[in-house]
Amino acid sequence: KAGVTQTPRYLIKTRGQQVTLSCSPISGHRSVSWYQQTPGQGLQFLFEYFSETQRNKGNFPGRFSGRQFSNSRSEMNVSTLELGDSALYLCASSFSQGASEQYFGPGTRLTVT
Amino acid sequence: AQSVTQLGSHVSVSEGALVLLRCNYSSSVPPYLFWYVQYPNQGLQLLLKYTTGATLVKGINGFEAEFKKSETSFHLTKPSAHMSDAAEYFCAVSYNDMRFGAGTRLTVKP
Numbered sequence: 001k002a003g004v005t006q007t008p009r010y011l012i013k014t015r016g017q018q019v020t021l022s023c024s025p026i027s028g029h030r031s032v033s034w035y036q037q038t039p040g041q042g043l044q045f046l047f048e049y050f051s052e053t054q055r056n057k058g059n060f061p062g063r064f065s066g067r068q069f070s071n072s073r074s075e076m077n078v079s080t081l082e083l084g085d086s087a088l089y090l091c092a093s094s095f096s097q098g099a100s101e102q103y104f105g106p107g108t109r110l111t112v113t
Numbered sequence: 114a115q116s117v118t119q120l121g122s123h124v125s126v127s128e129g130a131l132v133l134l135r136c137n138y139s140s141s142v143p144p145y146l147f148w149y150v151q152y153p154n155q156g157l158q159l160l161l162k163y164t165t166g167a168t169l170v171k172g173i174n175g176f177e178a179e180f181k182k183s184e185t186s187f188h189l190t191k192p193s194a195h196m197s198d199a200a201e202y203f204c205a206v207s208y209n210d211m212r213f214g215a216g217t218r219l220t221v222k223p
């Protein structure tokens with residue numbers, strides 16, 4: 001079974017721009033969660049989608065948004081990028097929502113200049 | 114609300130020595146507990162998990178962890194460290210969502 005894939009792997013954007021990251025979950029998994037990882041803040045939960053609905057949301061500003069499609073693929077969008085948004089963005093999929101074990105993709109490294 | 118505390122942001126052991134990475138959790142309900150490992154420039158890989166049942170959980174690469182409810186702990190151990198174990202390790206607790214500890218970076222000296 002193919003693992004979680006994330007595209008692109010690396011991205012460089014300018015402050016003020018917006019960016020869209022993509023995540024394809026493991027086949028059969030219906031839940032997708034997104035995390036931001038930085039050296040200072042560690043791993044922080046962004047949001048979780050299950051069956052195209054946002055089920056849970058972390059403490060991030062409204063500039064961070066996401067969606068999930070009927071095939072369970074997910075995208076997250078960050079608008080009006082700030083320097084502090086530079087991070088590794090990790091996507092994780094699981095069979096069901098909430099407490100299930102999660103399988104992570106390799107991440108997208110976003111650098112904002 | 115649940116949370117996780119990992120004691121020690123850096124742990125250094127010699128090759129062949131015991132590995133002990135500490136994790137304490139806080140949860141108002143019986144938790145699901147996980148250990149993940151992250152190698153440089155990669156995502157997180159599940160090492161092992163505790164949901165219910167046997168409190169000693171065996172994972173991949175020779176790691177195991179013991180759930181101790183009385184101590185609210187879920188420490189990760191490996192009897193003999195290998196150079197390839199050098200990585201960052203994350204403990205996580207899950208109820209409605211997954212909460213991760215700050216991570217422990219394991220260094221293995223030859």
